[in-house]
Amino acid sequence: MKKIAVIGAGIGGLAAAHTLKKLRDGGRELEVTLYESASQCGGKILSERKDGFLCEYGPNSLLDNRPSAMTLCREVGLKDKILRSNDASRKRFIFSKNALHYLPEGAGSFFTSGLLSFSGKLRIVAELWQKKGDPTKDETIREFAYRRLGKEAYDKLLDPMITGIFAGDPTKMSLMTCFTRIHELEMEYGGLIKAMMKLGMEKKKKGEKSGGPAGPGGTIVSFKDGLQELIDALYDELRDITELSAKITSVSKVGDEFILTVEKGGDSKEVRYDRVIVCTPTHVMVKMLQPLSRAVSYELGRIPYASVSVIALGFNESDLNRPLDGFGFLIPHSEKQEILGCLWTSSIFAHRAPDGKVFLRIMAGGMRRSELVEKSDDELTALALRGLKSTMGLEATPVFQNIYKHKKAIIQFHVGHKVISDNIQKELAKFQGIYLGCNTYGGIGIDGAVKSSVEAALDAAK
Numbered sequence: 285m286k287k288i289a290v291i292g293a294g295i296g297g298l299a300a301a302h303t304l305k306k307l308r309d310g311g312r313e314l315e316v317t318l319y320e321s322a323s324q325c326g327g328k329i330l331s332e333r334k335d336g337f338l339c340e341y342g343p344n345s346l347l348d349n350r351p352s353a354m355t356l357c358r359e360v361g362l363k364d365k366i367l368r369s370n371d372a373s374r375k376r377f378i379f380s381k382n383a384l385h386y387l388p389e390g391a392g393s394f395f396t397s398g399l400l401s402f403s404g405k406l407r408i409v410a411e412l413w414q415k416k417g418d419p420t421k422d423e424t425i426r427e428f429a430y431r432r433l434g435k436e437a438y439d440k441l442l443d444p445m446i447t448g449i450f451a452g453d454p455t456k457m458s459l460m461t462c463f464t465r466i467h468e469l470e471m472e473y474g475g476l477i478k479a480m481m482k483l484g485m486e487k488k489k490k491g492e493k494s495g496g497p498a499g500p501g502g503t504i505v506s507f508k509d510g511l512q513e514l515i516d517a518l519y520d521e522l523r524d525i526t527e528l529s530a531k532i533t534s535v536s537k538v539g540d541e542f543i544l545t546v547e548k549g550g551d552s553k554e555v556r557y558d559r560v561i562v563c564t565p566t567h568v569m570v571k572m573l574q575p576l577s578r579a580v581s582y583e584l585g586r587i588p589y590a591s592v593s594v595i596a597l598g599f600n601e602s603d604l605n606r607p608l609d610g611f612g613f614l615i616p617h618s619e620k621q622e623i624l625g626c627l628w629t630s631s632i633f634a635h636r637a638p639d640g641k642v643f644l645r646i647m648a649g650g651m652r653r654s655e656l657v658e659k660s661d662d663e664l665t666a667l668a669l670r671g672l673k674s675t676m677g678l679e680a681t682p683v684f685q686n687i688y689k690h691k692k693a694i695i696q697f698h699v700g701h702k703v704i705s706d707n708i709q710k711e712l713a714k715f716q717g718i719y720l721g722c723n724t725y726g727g728i729g730i731d732g733a734v735k736s737s738v739e740a741a742l743d744a745a746k
């Protein structure tokens with residue numbers, strides 16, 4: 285009987301434990317325990333309904349073209365409960381020069397859009413004739429964008445997109461780690477427009493939809509009561525192998541066995557396992573894995589996280605000055621606004637606000653304004669309202685507010701991350717049987733966490 289411990293019951297740890305349980309139920313000789321330091325599962329995923337508004341602590345959606353997370357949803361029986369975003373929410377906006385501009389979705393709207401100047405558009409088209417970059421160079425996203433698409437496209441398109449996905453700083457982030465596929469497309473096809481044309485033609489032949497510049501392709505999905513439904517379904521299935529309020533403080537190895545120190549209810553004990561899958565954020569692993577390997581711990585400590593504050597505000601629909609006819613908007617850094625952007629949550633999904641109300645989710649902070657996470661709730665609300673006034677011209681008084689602050693919200697893959705993750709993998713290979721799941725090696729977001737944790741589980745069970 286192989287004993288396997290999974291540490292951390294966020295979506296990554298739950299996915300790893302679910303995979304192992306499936307193998308065990310199928311006859312594999314496994315004994316699995318899932319340890320979670322908090323009194324509930326879910327980690328960054330937590331949905332709370334307050335006064336009829338659905339508040340999401342961290343992520344608020346999945347993409348239905350990301351196979352790992354969608355497979356998990358199906359496997360826990362949630363296929364028929366998936367809630368598709370409203371079609372109108374495919375429309376996204378960028379705030380630039382005192383106005384919200386519709387982000388073009390296709391070639392036609394690209395040329396008529398007021399977001400970019402004529403010369404900015406020509407510079408994007410000139411991408412067709414740019415030379416291929418050095419395949420081995422770990423460039424920043426800004427370096428890549430300047431080289432291929434020009435400064436204006438970087439400022440108005442790439443920079444806000446990075447804010448929306450990573451709350452990151454594109455002058456530090458690594459293109460080849462954050463957007464591996466884009467790096468590969470340049471190398472394979474010689475450029476992005478060439479790649480889009482070729483792949484678009486191939487998809488057309490197969491009758492598939494393609495993403496286009498405004499959206500990532502696929503459809504944004506969630507559940508009626510938020511992503512919590514996925515966590516609850518997983519916990520229901522894993523209840524008998526999960527230890528809540530059980531914090532792992534150290535991992536070491538003696539002979540063939542890993543020794544975990546577990547703190548629970550004021551007691552501390554040591555437990556032994558043949559395999560360990562660590563699914564906590566990397567900043568937690570730093571101390572936990574120090575007894576195992578100082579080198580791994582050192583490398584993990586070099587991975588930064590962006591802070592984010594999520595300010596959710598509800599308004600009377602009748603107090604609005606404009607229709608919320610889209611997904612929301614992002615703001616380029618060059619606009620020097622205090623907020624990063626705003627999702628029009630109640631326009632994206634049904635069941636997010638009571639009748640007659642709308643719900644907005646404003647993000648502030650990120651890598652370039654990390655100090656904002658220290659502000660009080662009142663200061664953050666005031667900052668969000670100033671942001672809504674100067675971008676949307678909204679001056680109404682909110683009827684509901686809810687704030688979540690994440691000091692270490694989203695993992696950042698800066699230039700040099702590939703070296704860090706190669707060093708970690710090389711060093712960990714010396715201790716056969718330990719795996720790092722979640723977002724550590726390059727897969728950002730829920731799908732990345734699920735994918736790497738499921739792969740770790742399949743390997744650990746061999």
Ligand SMILES: Cc1cc2nc3c(=O)[nH]c(=O)nc-3n(C[C@H](O)[C@H](O)[C@H](O)COP(=O)(O)OP(=O)(O)OC[C@H]3O[C@@H](n4cnc5c(N)ncnc54)[C@H](O)[C@@H]3O)c2cc1C
Pocket residue numbers: 291292293294295296297319320321322325326327328329341342343344345346530531532533563564565568572592594690693694721722723728729730731733
């Ligand atoms: C504001 C915000 C918005 C986001 N939006 C999106 C989005 O829209 N779409 C998307 O795909 N992603 C989004 N993300 C990213 C997404 O939330 C993460 O990628 C994903 O939830 C990571 O899951 P995880 O299981 O790896 O880690 P976590 O969710 O951090 O879970 C780790 C778990 O480990 C536990 N733990 C920690 N220390 C210990 C210990 N010592 N012993 C035992 N257990 C421990 C924690 O309590 C936690 O439950 C967002 C993140 C934030 C913060």
